[in-house]
Amino acid sequence: MHRITPHQPHPLFNTAATRRLEKAAAAALPPHTLMQRAGLAVAQLAQALAPHARTVWIACGPGNNGGDGLEAAMHLQRSGRKVIVTWLGQPDTAPADARASWQRARDAGVAWADAAPNDLDANDLCIDALLGIGVASSPHSPPRTPDARLLTCLQALHHSPAPVLAVDLPSGLDADTGQFAAGLTPDTPPHLHHRAPTPRHTLSLLTLKPGLFTATGRDAAGHVWLDDLGVEPGHEPPNAWLSGPALPAPRAHASHKGSYGDVAVVGGEGLAARGMGMAGAALLAASAALHSGAGRVLVTLLDDGHLQLDPQQPELMLRRFDALALEQLTMVCGCGGGQAIAHVLPEVISRAARLVLDADALNTIATQAALHALVVARGQHGQPTVITPHPLEAARLLGLTTAEVQADRLDAAQQLADQFNCVAVLKGSGTVIAAPDRVPAINPTGNARLATAGTGDVLAGMVGAHLAAGASAWRAASEAVYQHGQAADVWPAGLALTASALARRVGG
Ligand SMILES: NC(=O)C1=CN([C@@H]2O[C@H](COP(=O)(O)OP(=O)(O)OC[C@H]3O[C@@H](n4cnc5c(N)ncnc54)[C@H](OP(=O)(O)O)[C@@H]3O)[C@@H](O)[C@H]2O)[C@@H](O)CC1
Ligand SMILES: [K+]
Numbered sequence: 001m002h003r004i005t006p007h008q009p010h011p012l013f014n015t016a017a018t019r020r021l022e023k024a025a026a027a028a029l030p031p032h033t034l035m036q037r038a039g040l041a042v043a044q045l046a047q048a049l050a051p052h053a054r055t056v057w058i059a060c061g062p063g064n065n066g067g068d069g070l071e072a073a074m075h076l077q078r079s080g081r082k083v084i085v086t087w088l089g090q091p092d093t094a095p096a097d098a099r100a101s102w103q104r105a106r107d108a109g110v111a112w113a114d115a116a117p118n119d120l121d122a123n124d125l126c127i128d129a130l131l132g133i134g135v136a137s138s139p140h141s142p143p144r145t146p147d148a149r150l151l152t153c154l155q156a157l158h159h160s161p162a163p164v165l166a167v168d169l170p171s172g173l174d175a176d177t178g179q180f181a182a183g184l185t186p187d188t189p190p191h192l193h194h195r196a197p198t199p200r201h202t203l204s205l206l207t208l209k210p211g212l213f214t215a216t217g218r219d220a221a222g223h224v225w226l227d228d229l230g231v232e233p234g235h236e237p238p239n240a241w242l243s244g245p246a247l248p249a250p251r252a253h254a255s256h257k258g259s260y261g262d263v264a265v266v267g268g269e270g271l272a273a274r275g276m277g278m279a280g281a282a283l284l285a286a287s288a289a290l291h292s293g294a295g296r297v298l299v300t301l302l303d304d305g306h307l308q309l310d311p312q313q314p315e316l317m318l319r320r321f322d323a324l325a326l327e328q329l330t331m332v333c334g335c336g337g338g339q340a341i342a343h344v345l346p347e348v349i350s351r352a353a354r355l356v357l358d359a360d361a362l363n364t365i366a367t368q369a370a371l372h373a374l375v376v377a378r379g380q381h382g383q384p385t386v387i388t389p390h391p392l393e394a395a396r397l398l399g400l401t402t403a404e405v406q407a408d409r410l411d412a413a414q415q416l417a418d419q420f421n422c423v424a425v426l427k428g429s430g431t432v433i434a435a436p437d438r439v440p441a442i443n444p445t446g447n448a449r450l451a452t453a454g455t456g457d458v459l460a461g462m463v464g465a466h467l468a469a470g471a472s473a474w475r476a477a478s479e480a481v482y483q484h485g486q487a488a489d490v491w492p493a494g495l496a497l498t499a500s501a502l503a504r505r506v507g508g
Helices: 013-028 032-050 063-078 095-109 148-160 219-222 279-291 339-349 358-366 371-378 389-399 404-405 409-422 455-468 473-489 500-503
Strands: 011-012 055-060 082-085 125-127 164-169 200-205 222-227 239-240 260-268 296-301 332-333 354-357 385-387 423-426 431-434
Touching: 011 055, 013 032, 032 063, 032 125, 032 164, 032 200, 055 063, 055 148, 063 082, 063 095, 063 125, 063 164, 095 455, 125 148, 164 404, 164 500, 200 219, 260 279, 260 455, 279 296, 279 332, 279 431, 279 455, 332 339, 332 455, 339 354, 339 358, 339 371, 354 358, 354 455, 354 473, 358 371, 358 389, 358 455, 371 385, 371 409, 385 409, 385 473, 389 404, 389 409, 389 423, 404 409, 409 423, 423 473, 431 473, 455 473, 455 500, 473 500
Parallel strands: 055 082, 055 125, 125 164, 164 200, 200 222, 260 296, 260 332, 332 354, 354 385, 385 423
Antiparallel strands: 011 239, 423 431
16 A cells, blocks of 8 residues: 655556456455455554544445445454444345445444444544445436435535545545536535645555546545555556656756757737737746746747837847747747737648647637648647647637536547647646547646646746757656646745746746
8 A cells, every 4th residue: 555646657547447457356366355455455544544533433335335444444443443334235235245344344343323423523533435436427327316324424524524534536526537426526625614624535446546636536535545455457558647757858068058949939919909918928938938948938929019028037039920930949829819819820830840839829729620720730740739728728629618628637638639639738637638549647746826827828838848858749748737736736835826936936
């Protein structure tokens, strides 16, 4: 068993793959072995997380997730804990493994209760073994009305003053998408309670599931642990990867500014056009490219030449669009581009050597099939392209609603990559990186402090710098996203995270 950190990559397996692995392992082992291993692992982690807990309340659902909880209850009771179990199953209808563990918990003498004890406090521990990978949450299946006792237990867990250890998954969370099944969404997400958040842990069993790391999964799961139950994935291919850090790319001593490439940022509609000055977005992207190691950074503002120099960043070289040698440049296009970006997009997409498309460039492409076709053609000609939409921009590109994109972020990112024939970065909690014919990746770094204006422009500039330095589109996107999140993760607690400060720090 080990805690999952962003320091190394991890393979992720969805429900179907996990079920195949479970079936193969169960067939090769004596009956009940996997649940015994699962329950023991849960009990061991519970002891380690809450060694002084007075009471351990274990909420057990009717399926095998509940069986894991019953098995853990037996171990914790035997080790002298005060264990109180709420079991929503029935001996005559429970799956065989869960029934066997219920019998073992009974024999160990655990206490049974219909609901959560009402005197739990921060020194106690709750174990959430209500639902695991058995949750059916397909938008195509008819909505179901969950059992009232199940909902009461879920609410007690969501509002618990005691730390919560979830078995396999936070109950109700879809292992594949990181979204809660209909009717099982917490009324207030645990991290938004108006009190210090209670620690949350999830012990994923057998495999790590993608849903723990994207959409609402990250907030719901808290600290993620893995126990593989002694089962190797063998030939089962992962459905996604949790990214790890980049290997440092050493800089040769005998290098010069030309060795790390020229990045040109095009965007920043001027105030005169529609009364909205958006030069800041382009300058943020340019600053991020500069601090991420680009050799030279050129900036083309779509503001009729009002700004000739950024006195705060004199390294940035302002250029008219017609003075850019597009075929030699890594272009970052769209940040604050407004409507003005439409005039330059056809040329940028057709001619740029390497290209990052963000913000208003994406909004414009979403409305013009000819531009979409030009992006696709870049891939056919081997010209690297990265698109960096947030969920609303992704929805426009795919002709979906934002909710549909968020309902399955891995799938949406893959659709973007396939339809636009490029590397797609779907931003948000658990940013997804996808490319045609490649297993997608979920980024493990970053936090809610990035939810402030301009951080997306910073990311686009960073991707540009990595591309200009010679990284492939995939590598440039993965490394930039990782480092962008990591900068937020190590941000000093008392210091405001602004986009311009972030841009200055991203180089480490
Ligand atoms: N994988 C492994 O290798 C191992 C797996 N193990 C463990 O088994 C777990 C999987 O067990 P599982 O298959 O019994 O499913 P589980 O999560 O208990 O849920 C089933 C219950 O949920 C209910 N239900 C479903 N959807 C619902 C909804 N929307 N709203 C409300 N209710 C809903 C469903 O109701 P039903 O559809 O039957 O009416 C049924 O009662 C797995 O996560 C891990 O903990 C380990 O023991 C060993 C190794
Ligand atoms: K659970």
